Amino acid sequence: MTGPAVLDCEDVEWFRDAAEMPSAARGAAATLARRIGLDGYRASEVALAVTEAATNLQRHARDGALLLRVLRTSDRAGVEFLTVDTGPGMADVEAALADGTSSGGTLGIGLGAVVRLADAFDVHSLPGRGTVLAAQFWDRPAGSGPTGGMASVSSGLTRPISGETSCGDAWAVRVDEGGGTEDAIGPRSAFGRSVPASEPAVLVMLCDGLGHGPLAARAAGAAVTEFRRSTDRHPEGLLRRIHVALRGTRGGAVAVARIEPARERVLYCGIGNVNGVLLGPDSRKGLLSAPGIVGQQMRGLRTFELPLPPGGALVMHSDGLTDRWKADELPGLLRHTPAVMAGQLLREAGVRHDDAGIVVVKGAW
Numbered sequence: 001m002t003g004p005a006v007l008d009c010e011d012v013e014w015f016r017d018a019a020e021m022p023s024a025a026r027g028a029a030a031t032l033a034r035r036i037g038l039d040g041y042r043a044s045e046v047a048l049a050v051t052e053a054a055t056n057l058q059r060h061a062r063d064g065a066l067l068l069r070v071l072r073t074s075d076r077a078g079v080e081f082l083t084v085d086t087g088p089g090m091a092d093v094e095a096a097l098a099d100g101t102s103s104g105g106t107l108g109i110g111l112g113a114v115v116r117l118a119d120a121f122d123v124h125s126l127p128g129r130g131t132v133l134a135a136q137f138w139d140r141p142a143g144s145g146p147t148g149g150m151a152s153v154s155s156g157l158t159r160p161i162s163g164e165t166s167c168g169d170a171w172a173v174r175v176d177e178g179g180g181t182e183d184a185i186g187p188r189s190a191f192g193r194s195v196p197a198s199e200p201a202v203l204v205m206l207c208d209g210l211g212h213g214p215l216a217a218r219a220a221g222a223a224v225t226e227f228r229r230s231t232d233r234h235p236e237g238l239l240r241r242i243h244v245a246l247r248g249t250r251g252g253a254v255a256v257a258r259i260e261p262a263r264e265r266v267l268y269c270g271i272g273n274v275n276g277v278l279l280g281p282d283s284r285k286g287l288l289s290a291p292g293i294v295g296q297q298m299r300g301l302r303t304f305e306l307p308l309p310p311g312g313a314l315v316m317h318s319d320g321l322t323d324r325w326k327a328d329e330l331p332g333l334l335r336h337t338p339a340v341m342a343g344q345l346l347r348e349a350g351v352r353h354d355d356a357g358i359v360v361v362k363g364a365w
Contacts, residue, residue: 004153004175004200004202004261005150005151005152005153006152006153006154006174006175007071007072007073007150007154007155008072008073009069009070009071009072009080009155009156010069010070010071010072011067011069011157011158012028012032012067012068012069012070013028013067013068014065014066014067014159015028015065015066015067016064016065018057018064019058021054021057021058021064021066022051022055022058025050025054025066025068025081026047026048026051026054027047028068029046029047029049029050029051029068029079030043030044030046030047032046032070032079033046033047033079033137036070036077036078037077037139038078038079038137038138038139039142041142042137042139042140042142045117045137046079046117046137048113048117049081049113049114049117049118049135049137050066050068050081052110052111052114053066053083053111053114053133053135054066054083055110056083056110056111057083057085061083061086061087061088061130061131062085062086062088062130063085063086064083064084064085065083065084065085066081066082066083066084067081067083067157068080068081069081071136071150071152076139076150078119078136078137078138078139078149078150079136079137080134080135080339081134081135082132082133082134082157082340082343083131083132083133084130084131084132084347085130085131085347086129086347087130087131088127088128089125089126089127089128089129089130089131090127090131091127093123093125096111096125097111097123098112111133114135116146117135117137118136118137118149119136119137119138119140119146119147119148119149120134120135120136120146120148120149120151121133121134121136122134122135122336122337122339122340123340124330124332124333124336124341124344126330126331126344129347129348130344130347132340132344132347133340134337134339134340134343136149136150138150152338153173153338153362153363154173154202154338154359154360154361154362155337155338155339155341155342155360156171156173156206156338156342156357156358156359156360157339157342157343157346157356157357157358158170158171158355158356158357159320159346159350159355159356159357160212160355161212161320161352161353161354161355162352162353164212164213164355166213166216166217167216167220167355167356167357168208168209168210168211168212168213168215168216168217168220168252168355169206169207169208169318169320169356170206170207170209170217170220170221170223170224170357171204171206171207171224171316171357171358171359172204172227172228173202173204173205173359173361174202174203175201175202175203176200176202176233177200178200178233199260199261199263200261201233201258201259201260201261202258202259202261202361203227203233203235203238203256203257203258203259204256204257204258204259204314204359204361205223205224205227205238205242205255205256205257206254206274206316206317206357206358206359207219207220207223207224207242207252207253207254207294207357208220208252208253208254208272208273208274208318208319208320208355208357209249209250209251209252209355210250210251210252210253210293211250212354212355215249215250216250216252216355218249218250219246219249219250219251219252220252222242222245222249223242223245223246223252223294226241226242226244227242227256230242233258234258234303235256235257235258235267235268235269235303236269236301236303239254239256239269239270239271239294239298239301240301242256242294242295243295243298246294246295246296247295247296248295249295251294251295251296252272252293252294252295253270253271253272253273253274253289253294253319254270254271254272254274254294255268255269255270255271255272255274255276255287255316256269256270257269257287257316257361259308259314259363260308261308261363264308265305265306265307265308266278266287266306266307266308266314267303267304267305268287268288268303268304268305268306269301269302269303269304270287270288270289270290271289271291271292271293271294271298272289272291272292272293272294273289273318273319274289274316274317274318274319275287275315275316275317275319275321275323276288276314276315276316277315277316278306278308278309278312278313278314279309279312279313279314279315279327279334280309280310280311280312281309281311281334283312284327285306287304287306288304290302308365310365311334311365312334312362313334313338313341313360313361313362314360314361315341315345315358315359315360316359317345317349317356317357317358317359318354318355318356318357319354320350320354320355320356321345321346321349321350321351321356321358323349324349325345325348325349329348330344330345330348334362337362338360338361338362339360341360341362342358342359342360345358345360346358
């Protein structure tokens with residue numbers, strides 16, 4: 001079995017000032033594209049697409065924001081941008097993406113140009129609530145068509161509290177190619193079927209550093225570093241290692257999950273106020289965390305096991321998003337990429353008086 005694909009994400013900057021967004025985002029996108037090695041022609045295409053998307057936000061959206069970031073594989077780098085707004089939404093997405101469609105008296109080529117220039121594109125729009133759009137750009141020969149981008153089973157977003165530039169929330173995902181953990185259940189799926197011990201699994205971590213600003217970001221960064229370098233494969237073991245790594249920092253709330261598609265199960269262990277949700281097409285199950293502060297006070301670790309819902313997703317987020325969001329009020333959400341899902345949930349449930357962090361894992365299971 002081929003292991004799940006995971007792209008590393010490096011957030012660069014949120015753009016929120018509607019008046020300055022098109023020009024500021026365009027310059028930053030062109031610089032970023034050249035910095036990661038895209039040629040001049042492709043960098044200009046990235047800058048054009050970002051400008052069109054930002055201009056669309058400026059002209060039509062309420063509370064629009066654009067995130068620019070880098071995506072990385074082991075040997076390649078690309079640019080991704082996301083736009084998030086709170087309305088008015090698009091009643092007919094397909095028509096809105098067609099050239100010549102405009103609600104503002106313009107040529108109506110903005111979103112159509114983004115679709116043509118991007119290697120991968122996804123959009124989810126809810127009339128009256130808002131729209132999230134994500135587009136990827138990788139190196140490709142001038143004049144060639146979209147490559148389809150790089151698919152990833154995971155994506156996440158962080159957004160600092162208003163007035164700060166650094167965020168105390170952070171997330172990370174990695175693939176364990178070695179397969180199932182050793183436990184009392186043995187090498188069986190959640191439904192009792194035997195599976196090979198070498199099947200790959202996905203490990204997910206989210207940290208909410210205590211407080212805000214650079215010191216909270218330092219704690220969250222230490223958690224990410226330890227998670228990525230640790231060879232531990234079980235949520236409890238990873239949490240213990242992160243606990244040690246966060247000593248000397250403010251500490252934080254941390255949760256770690258292990259998704260085992262072959263066993264059709266999720267293992268979850270958390271400390272502090274991190275919200276975990278297993279979302280299915282017709283179900284929502286909350287995942288429990290114990291009280292405490294990782295790096296300071298952590299007792300009584302317990303790993304919970306739940307069946308992995310077919311066609312579902314794991315969502316983990318900090319208390320910078322309320323837990324009152326309802327998937328049935330976001331029709332079609334599970335049909336979209338993890339990046340767009342994360343953006344819609346941030347739009348729906350994010351608060352501005354706290355750092356916000358969310359990670360979504362969704363594969364073909």
